[in-house]
Amino acid sequence: xxxxxxxxxxxxxxxxxxxxxxxxxxxxxxxxxxxxxxxxxxxxxxxxxxxxxxxxxxxxxxxxxxxxxxxxxxxxxxxxxxxxxxxxxxxxxxxxxxxxxxxxxxxxxxxxxxxxxxxxxxxxxxxxxxxxxxxxxxxxxxxxxxxxxxxxxxxxxxxxxxxxxxxxxxxxxxxxxxxxxxxxxxxxxxxxxxxxxxxxxxxxxxxxxxxxxxxxxxxxxxxxxxxxxxxxxxxxxxxxxxxxxxxxxxxxxxxxxxxxxxxx
Amino acid sequence: xxxxxxxxxxxxxxxxxxxxxxxxxxxxxxxxxxxxxxxxxxxxxxxxxxxxxxxxxxxxxxxxxxxxxxxxxxxxxxxxxxxxxxxxxxxxxxxxxxxxxxxxxxxxxxxxxxxxxxxxxxxxxxxxxxxxxxxxxxxxxxxxxxxxxxxxxxxxxxxxxxxxxxxxxxxxxxxxxxxxxxxxxxxxxxxxxxxxxxxxxxxxxxxxxxxxxxxxxxxxxxxxxxxxxxxxxxxxxxxxxxxxxxxxxxxxxxxxxxxxxxxxxxx
Numbered sequence: 317x318x319x320x321x322x323x324x325x326x327x328x329x330x331x332x333x334x335x336x337x338x339x340x341x342x343x344x345x346x347x348x349x350x351x352x353x354x355x356x357x358x359x360x361x362x363x364x365x366x367x368x369x370x371x372x373x374x375x376x377x378x379x380x381x382x383x384x385x386x387x388x389x390x391x392x393x394x395x396x397x398x399x400x401x402x403x404x405x406x407x408x409x410x411x412x413x414x415x416x417x418x419x420x421x422x423x424x425x426x427x428x429x430x431x432x433x434x435x436x437x438x439x440x441x442x443x444x445x446x447x448x449x450x451x452x453x454x455x456x457x458x459x460x461x462x463x464x465x466x467x468x469x470x471x472x473x474x475x476x477x478x479x480x481x482x483x484x485x486x487x488x489x490x491x492x493x494x495x496x497x498x499x500x501x502x503x504x505x506x507x508x509x510x511x512x513x514x515x516x517x518x519x520x521x522x523x524x525x526x527x528x529x530x531x532x533x534x535x536x537x538x539x540x541x542x543x544x545x546x547x548x549x550x551x552x553x554x555x556x557x558x559x560x561x562x563x564x565x566x567x568x569x570x571x572x573x574x575x576x577x578x579x580x
Numbered sequence: 581x582x583x584x585x586x587x588x589x590x591x592x593x594x595x596x597x598x599x600x601x602x603x604x605x606x607x608x609x610x611x612x613x614x615x616x617x618x619x620x621x622x623x624x625x626x627x628x629x630x631x632x633x634x635x636x637x638x639x640x641x642x643x644x645x646x647x648x649x650x651x652x653x654x655x656x657x658x659x660x661x662x663x664x665x666x667x668x669x670x671x672x673x674x675x676x677x678x679x680x681x682x683x684x685x686x687x688x689x690x691x692x693x694x695x696x697x698x699x700x701x702x703x704x705x706x707x708x709x710x711x712x713x714x715x716x717x718x719x720x721x722x723x724x725x726x727x728x729x730x731x732x733x734x735x736x737x738x739x740x741x742x743x744x745x746x747x748x749x750x751x752x753x754x755x756x757x758x759x760x761x762x763x764x765x766x767x768x769x770x771x772x773x774x775x776x777x778x779x780x781x782x783x784x785x786x787x788x789x790x791x792x793x794x795x796x797x798x799x800x801x802x803x804x805x806x807x808x809x810x811x812x813x814x815x816x817x818x819x820x821x822x823x824x825x826x827x828x829x830x831x832x833x834x835x836x837x838x839x840x841x842x843x844x845x846x847x
Contacts, residue, residue, distance in 0.1 A: 331685060334681060334684045334685055338670075338677065338681045341673060342670070342672040345672055346672065410666070412664030412666035412668030413669075413670060415662070415668065416662065416664065416729070417685075419661075420657060421685075421686070422685045576634070579629070
């Protein structure tokens with residue numbers, strides 16, 4: 317009875333890590349993308365962040381503006397990298413790779429989650445870049461091991477969430493051209509309707525409502541709480557984690573339903 | 581002793597009002613090389629997609645390796661291997677890694693995985709190329725690696741969709757030599773689609789010709805040629821008689837583009 321229950325679960329976890337492992341092996345063969353990805357957060361922090369910090373237009377309470385946006389830019393770069401992940405899935409479908417995986421006995425949810433995790437681990441490089449830039453700019457970081465662990469986990473989970481969202485979109489639109497269009501349309505609203513570069517307190521009421529439904533807001537809140545010394549959470553880390561986890565689980569289940577349609 | 585391994589019964593698939601496969605009924609036997617012929621759009625690929633559990637049928641049923649494609653898809657997946665028409669190995673991994681991932685996904689015991697991968701590489705003559713990135717392989721090498729990948733778990737049936745498309749004659753012969761070896765060594769049943777009549781003529785034990793989603797003719801090459809009546813006939817004549825047209829007449833833009841991409845990548 318217990319083996320009958322645990323075997324599918326163990327197999328699911330095992331297969332998820334097999335998929336993740338091989339996605340990461342690809343990275344080992346070609347890591348140029350890690351370098352090119354570092355550019356965007358650098359621009360946001362060094363140019364946008366510095367200029368707005370000097371303008372003194374943003375009221376971010378007792379934390380300086382640059383400190384305020386550093387976790388926001390980390391969340392944003394995780395979102396921007398993860399949201400285009402689905403294009404790989406369309407590429408793999410146009411070749412025969414998706415079909416080959418679907419014909420294997422691998423659980424569909426493991427195929428989806430495995431890819432999501434690999435995107436999560438890939439985006440850790442963004443965290444290293446943002447930490448490096450923050451050090452240069454004099455952001456007061458929290459170096460306690462627990463805080464670092466929280467940042468690590470939240471970055472991986474957030475990238476898993478948004479890359480799985482991207483996979484779901486890829487399964488629906490099915491072509492690269494449409495995917496690029498939809499990807500562009502989604503990223504900016506997700507970014508602007510969040511607390512990444514300004515506090516929700518200065519938003520008009522309607523936008524505040526939307527931002528509270530936006531998972532990115534909880535990602536930013538969790539990162540800000542953990543990354544900065546002396547920053548209090550707006551929602552509480554527990555709620556942040558709950559929103560991120562529940563959204564990811566729902567997206568993985570939806571993705572597991574839709575992914576087989578790419579094999580047709 | 582003849583034992584059926586692919587049993588198809590009134591299998592039907594509709595896309596909207598278009599019937600791609602129409603009440604197809606046929607049986608392929610264990611150890612057979614079974615060729616499915618037809619013009620583009622005759623329903624060959626749709627049939628293979630249903631048999632490999634990629635596409636659910638609209639109605640009808642098929643059993644592969646004794647398992648129902650509609651009720652036991654996971655068991656079917658364990659019993660089969662599949663080489664799609666498009667290139668299905670990953671160019672950004674080495675040949676060795678491409679095989680290792682499938683050894684893991686098919687639950688080959690941990691201690692045996694490496695030996696099995698080596699055995700497969702040896703079988704298709706790619707041992708020396710194992711650590712090279714697949715992106716640098718030639719077309720014939722890619723196809724051989726795909727065959728090694730699709731048979732790493734020793735499937736009872738290997739489905740191949742246009743296995744020799746885009747290959748030069750020498751690479752084609754090499755691919756066929758490995759396919760025939762599979763049958764000799766492991767008794768694997770080969771179920772394939774092709775529109776190269778020479779492939780069907782020289783390698784298939786039995787041939788089924790499809791037209792507009794229906795089975796138009798089925799038999800050995802000799803039987804098909806004899807069915808046209810007195811005089812000697814070639815498979816070309818048999819094909820034109822049953823498929824109603826010469827080869828290469830139709831297909832959607834996506835089919836054509838997929839085929840050309842495959843040719844480009846392999847060629």
